[in-house]
Amino acid sequence: MDFELIRTLIKPADTKMVLLVLDGLGGLPANPKDFTELEKAETPNLDNLAREGICGLHQPIGPGITPGSGPSHLALFGYDPIQYQVGRGVPAALGIKFDLVKNDVAARGNFCTVDKQGKVIDRRAGRIPNEKNLELCKKLRKIKIPDVELFVDTVKEYRFLLVMRGENLSGQLADTDPQNTGLKPLPPKPLTSEAERTAELVKQFIEKAGEVLAEDHPANMVLMRGFSQKPDWPVFSDTFGIKAAAIAAYPMYRGVSRLVGMDILETGETLEDEITTLEKNWNDYDFFYFHIKKIDSAGEDGDYNRKVTLIEEADTVIPRIMKLNPDVVVVTGDHSTPSVMKNHSWHPVPVLLWSKYCRNDMVNRFGERACLAGALGPRLPTVDLMPLMMANADRLKKFGA
Amino acid sequence: MDFELIRTLIKPADTKMVLLVLDGLGGLPANPKDFTELEKAETPNLDNLAREGICGLHQPIGPGITPGSGPSHLALFGYDPIQYQVGRGVPAALGIKFDLVKNDVAARGNFCTVDKQGKVIDRRAGRIPNEKNLELCKKLRKIKIPDVELFVDTVKEYRFLLVMRGENLSGQLADTDPQNTGLKPLPPKPLTSEAERTAELVKQFIEKAGEVLAEDHPANMVLMRGFSQKPDWPVFSDTFGIKAAAIAAYPMYRGVSRLVGMDILETGETLEDEITTLEKNWNDYDFFYFHIKKIDSAGEDGDYNRKVTLIEEADTVIPRIMKLNPDVVVVTGDHSTPSVMKNHSWHPVPVLLWSKYCRNDMVNRFGERACLAGALGPRLPTVDLMPLMMANADRLKKFGA
Numbered sequence: 001m002d003f004e005l006i007r008t009l010i011k012p013a014d015t016k017m018v019l020l021v022l023d024g025l026g027g028l029p030a031n032p033k034d035f036t037e038l039e040k041a042e043t044p045n046l047d048n049l050a051r052e053g054i055c056g057l058h059q060p061i062g063p064g065i066t067p068g069s070g071p072s073h074l075a076l077f078g079y080d081p082i083q084y085q086v087g088r089g090v091p092a093a094l095g096i097k098f099d100l101v102k103n104d105v106a107a108r109g110n111f112c113t114v115d116k117q118g119k120v121i122d123r124r125a126g127r128i129p130n131e132k133n134l135e136l137c138k139k140l141r142k143i144k145i146p147d148v149e150l151f152v153d154t155v156k157e158y159r160f161l162l163v164m165r166g167e168n169l170s171g172q173l174a175d176t177d178p179q180n181t182g183l184k185p186l187p188p189k190p191l192t193s194e195a196e197r198t199a200e201l202v203k204q205f206i207e208k209a210g211e212v213l214a215e216d217h218p219a220n221m222v223l224m225r226g227f228s229q230k231p232d233w234p235v236f237s238d239t240f241g242i243k244a245a246a247i248a249a250y251p252m253y254r255g256v257s258r259l260v261g262m263d264i265l266e267t268g269e270t271l272e273d274e275i276t277t278l279e280k281n282w283n284d285y286d287f288f289y290f291h292i293k294k295i296d297s298a299g300e301d302g303d304y305n306r307k308v309t310l311i312e313e314a315d316t317v318i319p320r321i322m323k324l325n326p327d328v329v330v331v332t333g334d335h336s337t338p339s340v341m342k343n344h345s346w347h348p349v350p351v352l353l354w355s356k357y358c359r360n361d362m363v364n365r366f367g368e369r370a371c372l373a374g375a376l377g378p379r380l381p382t383v384d385l386m387p388l389m390m391a392n393a394d395r396l397k398k399f400g401a
Numbered sequence: 402m403d404f405e406l407i408r409t410l411i412k413p414a415d416t417k418m419v420l421l422v423l424d425g426l427g428g429l430p431a432n433p434k435d436f437t438e439l440e441k442a443e444t445p446n447l448d449n450l451a452r453e454g455i456c457g458l459h460q461p462i463g464p465g466i467t468p469g470s471g472p473s474h475l476a477l478f479g480y481d482p483i484q485y486q487v488g489r490g491v492p493a494a495l496g497i498k499f500d501l502v503k504n505d506v507a508a509r510g511n512f513c514t515v516d517k518q519g520k521v522i523d524r525r526a527g528r529i530p531n532e533k534n535l536e537l538c539k540k541l542r543k544i545k546i547p548d549v550e551l552f553v554d555t556v557k558e559y560r561f562l563l564v565m566r567g568e569n570l571s572g573q574l575a576d577t578d579p580q581n582t583g584l585k586p587l588p589p590k591p592l593t594s595e596a597e598r599t600a601e602l603v604k605q606f607i608e609k610a611g612e613v614l615a616e617d618h619p620a621n622m623v624l625m626r627g628f629s630q631k632p633d634w635p636v637f638s639d640t641f642g643i644k645a646a647a648i649a650a651y652p653m654y655r656g657v658s659r660l661v662g663m664d665i666l667e668t669g670e671t672l673e674d675e676i677t678t679l680e681k682n683w684n685d686y687d688f689f690y691f692h693i694k695k696i697d698s699a700g701e702d703g704d705y706n707r708k709v710t711l712i713e714e715a716d717t718v719i720p721r722i723m724k725l726n727p728d729v730v731v732v733t734g735d736h737s738t739p740s741v742m743k744n745h746s747w748h749p750v751p752v753l754l755w756s757k758y759c760r761n762d763m764v765n766r767f768g769e770r771a772c773l774a775g776a777l778g779p780r781l782p783t784v785d786l787m788p789l790m791m792a793n794a795d796r797l798k799k800f801g802a
Contacts, residue, residue: 052433359748360433377779387465391747398745399462400469401489
């Protein structure tokens with residue numbers, strides 16, 4: 001999508017949009033005669049929206065490309081995920097409300113277990129509890145490195161955040177996570193010559209981390225991933241001329257929303273918390289990104305039935321959204337996570353767009369194969385969804401006379 | 402579409418193509434269970450072509466983008482409408498056969514009504530009759546500005562054309578039309594420093610226009626729009642290696658056809674006039690662009706029933722076209738104009754392509770939702786239609802060996 005073109009066409013309107021993202025929605029049948037998770041789920045409310053709306057499947061990155069959650073969300077927000085790339089450290093920092101300033105280098109850290117030879121034997125240190133994480137972060141905060149300020153923040157379980165602040169830092173570093181057990185952590189390798197000094201500083205941090213954690217088995221070492229600096233990207237609200245808010249229980253999704261400049265609304269862990277947050281803030285925004293995480297987790301766990309049940313649970317919030325009288329509602333996933341694959345996949349993601357002016361198609365059931373016949377087509381580039389939402393919300397002027 | 406590639410592939414053939422454009426064809430149902438205008442219309446001849454041909458919907462500019470008539474026609478002619486942009490003054494001039502030369506600056510003028518404070522109270526001066534327009538243009542022709550030759554030509558009702566000829570002129574000027582009543586006309590603002598002198602000359606013209614029209618209430622002032630210079634674009638006939646003619650009753654459509662270098666055939670105001678023009682000139686051209694305007698006007702007036710009737714009327718010319726034994730016929734609109742919206746819209750436009758070699762699909766009815774299942778897909782980029790017509794007319798060579 002062409003941000004410059006869109007910017008010349010935006011116009012104000014008194015309309016409201018909801019982008020409801022059921023994380024990892026797309027699935028697969030166990031065999032060709034079976035149902036996908038979404039097809040199996042009883043979703044009378046989504047089916048109703050499908051009947052009155054237009055359906056299709058969207059493709060976040062490109063044909064055959066399995067998306068990570070960051071890029072697929074950027075695509076949903078209208079950002080070309082190939083052009084707009086950033087390491088995971090930045091959204092991780094923003095997701096826990098760390099106030100990143102320009103040139104800060106952020107990275108995600110894992111507490112892990114290493115054996116006496118220094119080889120990784122558990123990349124997640126047995127998923128230590130949050131309380132242990134807090135205690136270990138306190139230890140890491142004692143580490144000092146010359147000429148650079150270090151911030152260590154807890155995230156969850158085995159995950160923490162490292163931010164380095166100082167002069168001439170670079171985020172162009174490779175991960176130190178060897179990805180497999182039985183291997184030593186990798187040295188922090190600079191990907192450009194400007195990153196050599198930062199690599200040296202990270203190396204010092206890791207060495208000292210190994211020292212201060214030596215007695216904390218199973219969490220006796222750290223692995224660092226997603227080194228990155230906050231990019232200077234177009235702001236979502238400016239590009240589309242809307243006031244936008246994110247409702248997401250998980251830090252990573254709050255982070256990617258903050259990265260594009262959305263307001264982050266305080267919410268709780270449950271679907272009930274999230275829908276209540278939407279209702280409370282309804283009058284204050286034009287656009288709501290509403291994220292439901294657990295469907296993806298069920299897919300990643302390979303739990304077909306739990307994924308079906310969670311999709312059915314998500315279906316129950318639709319009447320509460322519709323009661324708010326939105327002008328445009330999109331329901332989709334950020335990517336597919338088929339439970340038979342226990343992982344993200346490249347399969348296009350079912351999507352429905354409902355509005356008064358959408359010109360409904362013949363699809364009357366929200367499911368992967370039903371959506372193939374829809375007006376959005378079987379392979380809509382995901383970045384095209386935002387301009388379509390904007391048009392349906394009467395927020396784009398005519399191009400040319 | 403890649404003009405350079407197409408140019409390397411064109412080959413001569415003794416085949417004829419008709420591009421029949423029903424302006425504003427695409428529509429909307431009043432509610433999800435109803436029909437669109439085209440679905441409601443009884444169109445046995447179009448349905449026949451749909452049955453033997455291939456169908457789909459095309460998207461003139463991009464997802465969610467509502468096209469103006471100029472850009473959407475350029476897309477139908479194969480020109481990327483983002484790349485090929487021109488102000489409306491140029492097609493307006495070409496549409497009334499004004500012989501624009503290089504560097505001429507053309508603009509559309511409205512006669513308008515201003516009050517004693519100079520504020521616009523009617524942007525169209527009560528839609529004065531054509532005869533009054535002629536009289537006022539005569540007055541405007543008396544205006545002289547140093548170092549520049551001025552041409553004023555009547556168009557219709559409240560509309561006229563201004564062309565400035567001289568050295569170092571620029572079309573980079575903003576409109577003086579404030580778009581709303583209760584405001585004074587805007588000064589002609591230069592958009593680049595090269596346009597400063599032209600802005601000053603236009604300012605003088607407008608001041609003098611106010612003087613000579615002072616006693617002509619309600620048409621006592623002018624608003625200027627669409628300043629532009631004739632661009633140096635590829636010529637349609639050269640690009641596609643065909644002799645092409647336009648049959649269009651309305652000046653604007655003749656203008657955009659002339660802009661790409663088509664011959665403009667003399668015709669009358671009625672559909673009967675237009676089809677007779679086609680029949681008379683059949684032997685002299687390879688490609689005919691045939692434009693029917695009134696369907697769009699019915700949509701803009703919000704008149705569902707009239708739009709239906711006019712589509713049915715257009716259907717009746719199909720047998721006369723087919724009797725000429727064309728090799729390729731495309732029937733489509735330049736954009737959608739749903740009568741429920743009384744305006745152009747972003748919705749993809751139904752299209753059918755008929756030829757002996759098209760490999761017909763399963764669609765047997767020409768309508769928005771029936772076309773979703775067609776071989777052209779639900780979102781064909783409009784610029785792709787020309788190469789498809791060319792291929793079906795056996796006018797493109799193989800690419801590579």
